[in-house]
Amino acid sequence: MHFKLFLLFIAILSLAFNESKAQGQFYGTGSWNIITINLPGNATHRWGGYFEAQDRNYGIASKFYYYEVKTGVSYNFDNNSFALLGTGRYTTYGFDAVDDGPQITETRLWEQLTTNHYISRLKLEHRYRVEQRWLNTGYRNRFRYRLTATLPLNKSKLEKGALFAAAFGEVFFNNKQPNFERNRFSPSIGYKFSKPFALQAGVINQRNYQTNTSDDKNYLIITATYNIQRQ
Numbered sequence: 001m002h003f004k005l006f007l008l009f010i011a012i013l014s015l016a017f018n019e020s021k022a023q024g025q026f027y028g029t030g031s032w033n034i035i036t037i038n039l040p041g042n043a044t045h046r047w048g049g050y051f052e053a054q055d056r057n058y059g060i061a062s063k064f065y066y067y068e069v070k071t072g073v074s075y076n077f078d079n080n081s082f083a084l085l086g087t088g089r090y091t092t093y094g095f096d097a098v099d100d101g102p103q104i105t106e107t108r109l110w111e112q113l114t115t116n117h118y119i120s121r122l123k124l125e126h127r128y129r130v131e132q133r134w135l136n137t138g139y140r141n142r143f144r145y146r147l148t149a150t151l152p153l154n155k156s157k158l159e160k161g162a163l164f165a166a167a168f169g170e171v172f173f174n175n176k177q178p179n180f181e182r183n184r185f186s187p188s189i190g191y192k193f194s195k196p197f198a199l200q201a202g203v204i205n206q207r208n209y210q211t212n213t214s215d216d217k218n219y220l221i222i223t224a225t226y227n228i229q230r231q
Contacts (some may be wrong), residue, residue, distance in 0.1 A: 016059045030223040031057045032204060039228045041076035048074040048082070058095040060220060066096035070108075080116040085109075106135045121157060142181065146170035162192040166200060178209045186221060196227045 009141040031225035034054045041048030049072060056066040077083070092104040110131040117124055125148040134141045155162040165187070168184025197225025198222040207216035 008103055028058070029060060030063075030217060031060045032219045035222065037228065038225065040230070041082055042230075043076065043079050045230050046076045048076065050074065050084075050086075052088075056219070063095040064093070064098060066090075066092045067179065072112075081086040082114055083113070084112040086112065093094070095123055097107040104135060104137065106133055108133050121152055123158075123218050124148070125150070125211050143173045144170060158192055158198075160194050164190050164192070166202075178211050180209055182208050186218045186223065188223070190223075196229055198225045199223070200225075 011030065028078065032054060032106065033056075036052045038050045041046045044116060051071045052069075054066075055064060057064050068088055068090040070086055074082050074084040086109070088108050090104075090106040091102045091110060094100060096102055100186030108129045108131055110129050112127060112129045114125060114127045116126075121178045125146075127146040127148070128143075129144040129146075131142040131144065132141060139194045146168055147170075150158065150164055150166045152158055153163045158164060166189075167185070167187040169186075170184045171180070173179055174181050184204060184206045186202055186204035188200045190198055190200035192198045200221075202221055204219045205212055205216055206219070
């Protein structure tokens with residue numbers, strides 16, 4: 001049963017990634033780097049939190065153009081569902097004109113609900129987010145949904161020494177044209193070095209939509225996650 005689920009998972013990843021490759025790239029392959037520190041909540045310790053920092057580059061570790069820093073406070077309803085209130089600072093530069101200063105600056109507040117469920121050892125995470133965005137170009141709202149699938153490959157669950165496959169798809173909507181603003185898809189492979197620390201590497205395709213056109217870009221993505229352990 002586990003082997004059949006794994007084959008189905010890989011087939012879905014392959015089809016979706018081939019589709020994203022067929023749509024082409026915008027300015028070549030870039031790179032994302034993400035560091036996330038979580039204080040996970042649960043049914044006993046309901047309050048938690050997190051901190052995250054990202055940088056993005058138009059080239060592979062070159063042509064820096066974007067960074068974000070964000071934090072949040074969470075509350076667990078049970079072991080598989082929690083709400084989060086977050087805020088962050090987001091800054092975009094011209095990748096060939098960084099010295100000219102930021103082109104776009106943004107302060108963001110968001111409300112989020114995350115729920116998990118399992119099919120055998122395949123974990124499915126649903127994330128729903130509503131954002132309030134204060135940009136230097138004006139105020140905007142946005143609505144997001146992300147589905148993440150995570151499958152341990154050599155162990156029955158995500159524990160120390162587990163190699164795992166993961167993928168997520170995310171869609172972005174807003175209340176101004178174009179209402180469907182963006183979508184992302186990302187498959188990756190990860191390794192759980194210890195109970196608190198995991199590292200993932202993969203690719204992400206991001207497509208942005210404007211009123212009469214769209215563009216997409218592929219990135220290499222590396223994510224380091226540290227979960228603070230509670231007694």
